[in-house]
Amino acid sequence: MDARSMWDPWQEMRRLQREMEHLFADATPAWRWPLGGEYPPVNVTRGDNGLVLEAPCPGVDRRSLDVTVVGDAVTIRGERKAEEGVPEERYHRRERQLGSFSRTMGLGERLDAEHTRATYSSGILRLQLARAPEAMPKKITIQS
């Protein structure tokens, strides 16, 4: 998960896809994400006060949405359900990925599960992750 040390083939594929879309901008609809890889895709921002993880996963049944934090790992689980009572033969087009998903990511820093906050708004899951006390930087006083 550490962007500095891990080569992500899906990120490379997405970059290529974006370049292809640019080449055929007039002939094809705009690019669609995610192309592949694990669901949901995530962005991580590291700040002084902790980490923020954002994951777009629209239309998830809130009762199924589950976040766990263990050590440096975050697991996101949920389910995207089809509308009830619509038989398969009634569909003219099916592009949306539905079903259960589970994704675990190691973030490379020990996290404080007690102080993790999660919100789900406009189909984006947002986690505010606190660092474990032992992972916080400590100021060392220089003695003269």
Next chain:
Amino acid sequence: MATTTTAPPAATRHEMFERATRTVSPRVDIYEIDKAYVLLADMPGVTPDGLDVEAERDTLTIRGHVERPSTPPDYQEFELADYQRVFTLTEDLDAANVTATLRDGVLRVEIPKSPLTQPKKIPVRTE
């Protein structure tokens, strides 16, 4: 690693412009019920204020605006962009009575069939 660049190179400026103007095509499901067609579109990041659904004669256009972060994330797998997709409607649809709802980043558009093409229940009498 020291950087002394004061202005972004030309390629970066071009990419920034491209990102600012590009739209993505949302993934959709379309199904048919007796009186209408229902379209579901994944548009995470869109709020009701940023949503625009237009049905005019034979086209249905869905657009969604997303607020993008001011600073790029440290690790990135997705990039939000405005959504746009245009559908062609056939004559047997009632474009004037389209309804749209947005919930948890999923847009649901219901397009009624024209009253003329809706199945009519014919009562059968037994004698």
